[in-house]
Amino acid sequence: MQLRFKDSQHEKFFLDCMAHSKRDDSYHRAIFYTLGINPDTRANIQTIFDFKNDRIKPKGLEGSWQTSGSIKATLFAFNMWNGYTDEKLPSTPYDLFCCESAPYFFEAIKLKYPEYCPPEHRKTVKHDAR
Template identity: 35%
Template sequence: MAWQIKFRDVEHEKGFNNFMKKAEVENWDKERTSLFYTLAIFEETRKNINDLYDFKENCIKFKGLTKEWQTGGTAKATKLAFNLFNNFRGEDRESENYSPLEIFSLDTDYRNYMLMAVQIRFS
């Protein structure tokens, strides 16, 4: 990696490291690294990670997008994380909700970290 991962705050970094350790990610698997980086940005997604990822089966949980705790920002981050993980784009009738315009329409602070997740995935 020629660049350094930038974290939003200490909690973002702690959450990311905890997810990586719990999933036993080896060799910085770009798909899981970008997934966990993105899901660790928000406190809500960190607290509810088990609604979004099955650590035993090492797979995402699509139903996590419909949980009551999801907000506009966390839903966008979750959509991005799922898309970076396995190109998940949702149901056909909802595919417009996965466009870059939709996902990156957050305030600037969060957008920068979501763009870092894209960089992690495709570097």
């Protein structure tokens, strides 16, 4: 699969989280890739993901550090993890994809559902520094 990273910090975060993850599967690849897109979610990963118990922390959406962009990344990542939606926050593709992270959200979908990607797009990692 050809995977683009927003920048080197995004790629490093993804690789570090995968190294600390309990599993290497589509759920973990998708959530860590998505949470790595935004610098605020990277800096606050411990408030939104519990590595010890291997689960999301929805209370992290209420963090004072959250911005409009980090909320979108967190909601999208949580939804891909287990279908999570928040009744108080707009969680539809219409709401989440209207931002600069949208191209990377598509990459996260490929990570979550590789079986629906053409075989030639399943192995290669590509760094997209801007």
